[in-house]
Amino acid sequence: MGFRDFVIFNQAMLSKQGWRLLTDPNSLCTRVGLVSPLMHIPEDATVQFLMEEGGKEWNHDLVKYAFDEETANEILQVPISRHGGGMISLLGHMTREICAPGKMKINLWRAAHDCLPTGFQLRRRHIEARDGCAFCNRDDRIEHVFLMCPFSDSVWKEIKQVYNIKLGRGDLANVRQWIFDFLCRGSAIQNTVLAVTFWHIWEARNNARNNVETLHPRRVVQKIVAYVEMIMQHCGPGNVSRPAERISLPSWVPPPAGVFLINIDAAVFQAERQMGVGVVIRDQHGNCLLAANTRFMGITDPETAEACAIRHALWLAKEEGFHNVIVACDCLSVIQKLNSPGRDRSKIGCLVEDIKKLGVEFISVSIIHVSRCSNVAAHTLARCSEPSVCNVYHNETPDCIREMLLSDAQ
Incomplete structure (x- = not known):
């Protein structure tokens, strides 16, 4: 594009965003990106201000006093290195080995990272959104939409019978970990079914939310089964990528002598x-x-x-x-x-x-x-x-x- 100095270009773009934050407090960028502390924090303060002396752990009392409960809990979730350094960034792709269209793998990846625009996530970002699930009017967090809602539960009941899948929802503590555990233990076909099912549940949810149509769960199951059969027909069982095999010990095995x-x-x-x-x-x-x-x-x-x-x-x-x-x-x-x-x-x-x-x-x-x-x-x-x-x-x-x-x- 003809940029002679990318550093200056990046600084200009950053300044533009900063100016937008200052001059347009009602913009989506401002509403999503800024967190307002409940107490005065010095202008020259760094993250170290919120840590205990030595910088090896959060000052829990100060964080909870300075921010609202939801923000404080998210801050306290961030691990701190005892050796210094370390940054938060996006996780690597968990779904690249699944035999499914890219849109379905991306949808599964976004579900794992809880970045799909559920009503709960939109309200967290101060964006007006309908309260409650489109099917049952309960709080539509990501785990509810795909696993706990009566509509998705009806879909999974039939899918489990067709493909011999065990969901393991009893151990659900975190959607990302649940999806990762499923991909590790599932066969190639089962992992494809997971991606296709998540896509069709999300599609049915959006249609119901936008008053387009509300499909019966059995109709959604028929679409899922047909799509999986089409994928397997084109890919073939031998061409479906399998996740790396787990190296697991079936029971406790003693270590070598001296170890x-x-x-x-x-x-x-x-x-x-x-x-x-x-x-x-x-x-x-x-x-x-x-x-x-x-x-x-x-x-x-x-x-x-x-x-x-x-x-x-x-x-x-x-x-x-x-x-x-x-x-x-x-x-x-x-x-x-x-x-x-x-x-x-x-x-x-x-x-x-x-x-x-x-x-x-x-x-x-x-x-x-x-x-x-x-x-x-x-x-x-x-x-x-x-x-x-x-x-x-x-x-x-x-x-x-x-x-x-x-x-x-x-």
């Missing part, structure tokens, strides 16, 4: 806006050398909680003198980020960098993915954690996991 296995898990307590961490360290004989659990405030995102749990477990292992370790976790998305050689640009990127830097301080460390059934002890400890309490058991097995560890050792 210690650290099982970790996190539990999210939405009501208290806290997360719990459970850590179990065992030797090759299955002896419990150390067990611990504790809680952290302000974190309710499952993926962030799992990354925080791994960081805490490595820090604890280093402090207790375990230098040759294998860390076992049941959150595949975090494991893939940690084992990736490049810099992670997701919202947990700073935690990933922290964990990698901690790993350098060990003689040997590896991080593996295990199935949930072989990580029950750590999960139980995390669920049993108490607010403001850090329990550490040396050469002692907590009563709540005693039978589990005995069963693993057999």
